Amino acid sequence: MSSTASTLSNLHHDSLYDKLRPIAEARMMLKQIGIDPFGTAMENILSPTEAIINGQHTILVGTNNYLGLTFDADALAAAHETLDALGTGTTGSRMANGSFTLHRRLEMDFAAFYGVRDCILFSTGYLANLGVLSALGSAQDVIVLDADCHASIYDGCKLGGAEVIRFRHNDPEDLDKRLRRLKSRARNAVIVVEGLYSMLGDVAPLAEIVAVKQRYGSCLVVDEAHSLGIYGATGRGVAQAQQCEDGVDFTVGTFSKSLGATGGFCVSQREELDLIRYASRPYIFTASPVPSVVASTRVTLQKLAAGKHLRANLFARAEQLHQGLLALGYQPAADVSPVIAINIKGRLNALNFWNKLLAAGAYCNLVLPPATPSGDPLLRISLSAAHNAEQIDAVLQMFADLYPDYAQACASASA
Amino acid sequence: MPTPSRESLLENIIAQLKQIKPDAGSLSADTDLVSDLGLDSVQVLEMCTDLEDDLDLSIPVNRLGEVRTAGQLADLLQQLLNEAD
Numbered sequence: 001m002s003s004t005a006s007t008l009s010n011l012h013h014d015s016l017y018d019k020l021r022p023i024a025e026a027r028m029m030l031k032q033i034g035i036d037p038f039g040t041a042m043e044n045i046l047s048p049t050e051a052i053i054n055g056q057h058t059i060l061v062g063t064n065n066y067l068g069l070t071f072d073a074d075a076l077a078a079a080h081e082t083l084d085a086l087g088t089g090t091t092g093s094r095m096a097n098g099s100f101t102l103h104r105r106l107e108m109d110f111a112a113f114y115g116v117r118d119c120i121l122f123s124t125g126y127l128a129n130l131g132v133l134s135a136l137g138s139a140q141d142v143i144v145l146d147a148d149c150h151a152s153i154y155d156g157c158k159l160g161g162a163e164v165i166r167f168r169h170n171d172p173e174d175l176d177k178r179l180r181r182l183k184s185r186a187r188n189a190v191i192v193v194e195g196l197y198s199m200l201g202d203v204a205p206l207a208e209i210v211a212v213k214q215r216y217g218s219c220l221v222v223d224e225a226h227s228l229g230i231y232g233a234t235g236r237g238v239a240q241a242q243q244c245e246d247g248v249d250f251t252v253g254t255f256s257k258s259l260g261a262t263g264g265f266c267v268s269q270r271e272e273l274d275l276i277r278y279a280s281r282p283y284i285f286t287a288s289p290v291p292s293v294v295a296s297t298r299v300t301l302q303k304l305a306a307g308k309h310l311r312a313n314l315f316a317r318a319e320q321l322h323q324g325l326l327a328l329g330y331q332p333a334a335d336v337s338p339v340i341a342i343n344i345k346g347r348l349n350a351l352n353f354w355n356k357l358l359a360a361g362a363y364c365n366l367v368l369p370p371a372t373p374s375g376d377p378l379l380r381i382s383l384s385a386a387h388n389a390e391q392i393d394a395v396l397q398m399f400a401d402l403y404p405d406y407a408q409a410c411a412s413a414s415a
Numbered sequence: 416m417p418t419p420s421r422e423s424l425l426e427n428i429i430a431q432l433k434q435i436k437p438d439a440g441s442l443s444a445d446t447d448l449v450s451d452l453g454l455d456s457v458q459v460l461e462m463c464t465d466l467e468d469d470l471d472l473s474i475p476v477n478r479l480g481e482v483r484t485a486g487q488l489a490d491l492l493q494q495l496l497n498e499a500d
Contacts (some may be wrong), residue, residue: 017497046489087468133464147460154476157476157477163475163478164476165473165475166476181471181473182473369457370456370457371454373457373494375461
């Protein structure tokens with residue numbers, strides 16, 4: 001008996017572990033068909049866009065490495081130097097022994113980059129949302145969030161205990177309606193949206209959302225995790241691109257996409273930001289970011305700010321792949337962006353398609369409901385400034401070869 | 416506008432559930448949204464968005480945590496409508 005089958009048979013009804021049964025069943029199904037999109041191991045990383053997977057050279061089109069800076073020579077050198085100078089970890093929270101001058105320097109770098117008063121670093125982007133939202137939204141407060149917000153945003157709201165209301169995805173009119181219903185409570189409501197939504201690759205109508213926010217005097221938090229480095233003249237994100245940064249109270253972001261590392265931050269012009277440090281359990285009770293990571297991020301932040309050429313290449317590749325897929329008959333879920341999502345009807349169809357694409361030599365993400373906003377499985381592609389036109393042509397050829405599978409999935413769904 | 420009765424709220428909920436699960440058979444106040452109908456969290460929230468429009472109210476996500484059945488959802492809606500008055 002396989003370990004999964006054994007685990008499944010050991011899950012007795014009414015036991016503590018009974019709630020894990022649906023997960024065990026889903027894993028069993030994946031084992032039976034021999035496809036595991038959630039446990040793919042990269043055996044070797046050759047470059048920001050290539051890896052060895054299952055012994056095979058593979059083009060990576062699902063890494064969120066938008067600017068391709070993970071092997072930047074200057075960032076590597078800074079990380080190596082700091083690793084030797086300051087060690088492998090801080091072994092403590094920022095509130096205790098884990099605050100190095102280097103952390104404060106990166107905070108000042110982010111504040112200067114955004115042209116705001118201050119910044120707080122967090123150990124991951126997930127913790128940045130947890131830390132900021134749990135501190136802003138306590139039990140007597142209300143948070144109004146876009147329905148498609150990331151799980152870290154929902155979890156941050158839950159940690160703080162605020163009342164949570166959703167508005168329809170990217171719909172400022174629905175946001176307006178929700179705030180109107182709150183009456184006098186709207187003035188202290190916290191609105192939370194993202195810049196670029198990570199699943200479908202669609203961009204928030206942020207200028208319109210800011211206009212609604214200003215009508216009610218609410219507070220606006222924007223998560224630019226996937227838009228940092230991609231949108232705006234200097235890469236500050238969608239708020240910069242839509243020229244509405246003054247209407248954003250708190251901007252949250254991550255090092256783990258365009259900055260090529262792991263960590264999170266929040267910047268704000270508001271002086272209350274510094275107080276959030278002392279009210280944020282995910283800040284207080286987590287070891288601070290690793291020094292070598294802070295050092296490499298200081299370098300990649302500079303490269304990001306000066307990375308107009310990187311953004312130009314990223315969007316050229318996004319346009320190439322988006323138009324190429326359309327020409328083949330695929331239907332991307334949103335307009336051109338560095339995230340391209342394609343709905344595939346039926347779990348088995350999606351699993352098979354993803355697996356055939358990997359076997360052909362391209363790795364992308366597979367996302368299954370309920371993690372998808374559309375309710376259908378989706379193939380999620382993310383591009384990098386480090387991709388070249390030949391790699392995108394090669395990926396398009398793989399999609400061309402697999403088109404009959406896609407067409408069959410569409411046909412079986414409409415039958 | 417008078418507050419709808421629990422019965423009419425329940426009828427509305429059952430109508431929404433039948434749209435999501437046309438083959439579900441007979442539905443009642445005791446129908447469990449997850450264990451009987453197999454709805455996932457996103458489907459429950461999407462259904463709530465439609466109910467919110469019909470009733471011109473917002474359902475706090477954190478108050479949905481204790482809702483298991485169609486009848487419990489009707490009770491929550493009635494409570495929220497009374498609070499809004």
